[in-house]
Amino acid sequence: MRVFACILTIFLASSFLVVDVILVQTQLGNLLRKAIALNSVNKTEQDQIVRLHESYRAQVKSTDMMKLRYHPGIAVKAQALANTCVFEHDTEDDRAVAELPGVYIGQNLCEGHSSWRDCINDWASEKLNFQYGVGSKNGGEIGHYTQMMLWNTAAIGCGFNECDGSPIYVCNYAYGQYSDDLITPWKSGKQCADCPKNCSNKLFCDCGGKFCSNEDQIMSPSCVCKYWWTI
Numbered sequence: 001m002r003v004f005a006c007i008l009t010i011f012l013a014s015s016f017l018v019v020d021v022i023l024v025q026t027q028l029g030n031l032l033r034k035a036i037a038l039n040s041v042n043k044t045e046q047d048q049i050v051r052l053h054e055s056y057r058a059q060v061k062s063t064d065m066m067k068l069r070y071h072p073g074i075a076v077k078a079q080a081l082a083n084t085c086v087f088e089h090d091t092e093d094d095r096a097v098a099e100l101p102g103v104y105i106g107q108n109l110c111e112g113h114s115s116w117r118d119c120i121n122d123w124a125s126e127k128l129n130f131q132y133g134v135g136s137k138n139g140g141e142i143g144h145y146t147q148m149m150l151w152n153t154a155a156i157g158c159g160f161n162e163c164d165g166s167p168i169y170v171c172n173y174a175y176g177q178y179s180d181d182l183i184t185p186w187k188s189g190k191q192c193a194d195c196p197k198n199c200s201n202k203l204f205c206d207c208g209g210k211f212c213s214n215e216d217q218i219m220s221p222s223c224v225c226k227y228w229w230t231i
Contacts, residue, residue: 040075040079040159040160041079041116041158045116045158046070046158048116049120049158050068050069050070050156052116052121053120053148054203054204056148057148057149057204058204060186060188061188061189061190061191062151062186062187062189063187063188063190063191063192063193063221064151064194064205065151065191065221066152066154066204066206066207066221067205067206068153068155068156068204069154069155070155070156070157071155071156071174073097073099073100074095074100074105074155074156074172074173075157076097076157077097077105077157077159078095078157078158078170078172079158079159079160079161080094081094081107081170082169082170083159083161085163087111087163088109089107089109092104095107095176100211104174105175106147106150106153106172106173106175106176106177107171107172107173108144108147108170109168109169110122110169110170111166111167111169112166112167113169114167116160116169120148123145123147123148124145126144126145126146127145128140129145130145130146132184135183136182146181146182147173147176149186150173150181150185151185151186151187152175153173154174155173156172156174157171157172158170158171158172174211194222195221197222198222198223205221205222205223207223
């Protein structure tokens with residue numbers, strides 16, 4: 001009987017220990033999620049990010065410039081990089097989004113600025129180095145600007161973190177750009193010429209939140225696509 005009582009006591013103690021560990025893990029998980037939420041991008045900032053990008057995208061005469069939408073799945077991956085406090089690009093696989101299989105995701109990084117507006121304006125300032133059809137006209141950096149201006153970028157998601165007093169900003173883009181896009185990020189011509197039936201505000205081609213898989217074809221401004229993913 002004493003042996004049984006001893007075993008029962010040990011079992012109960014072990015059970016309570018397991019419960020305590022589970023509770024601690026749950027509490028730590030909740031704290032981590034709250035910490036991430038505090039550093040994530042709120043709805044007001046999301047709208048501002050899209051609006052600022054589109055203000056620059058509207059400045060050029062493009063036949064095929066796509067309307068931009070904020071994508072939560074893309075944002076999760078951007079936030080994951082920001083949470084590391086490592087200011088360097090992650091890999092293509094790191095950025096891949098399950099909801100957009102086969103879609104290549106690009107990325108812009110920024111640090112040290114006090115707001116999203118300052119970051120986005122900084123990326124856009126590379127316009128001074130850019131010449132359409134040439135790329136960089138003076139050897140200066142243009143990649144942040146051309147990613148912002150890429151015609152078939154139809155979705156964006158961003159992350160933010162305070163890292164030792166230095167803010168890190170990350171924006172991921174679908175689609176990402178390739179080498180040729182540094183020279184001609186959009187097709188020059190009358191706005192919406194390639195999408196007369198789905199033109200938004202006489203500025204952007206709008207496929208209504210649908211996204212074409214890379215495995216099918218690059219996003220079509222006329223919204224002709226065999227395989228679609230929903231943004």
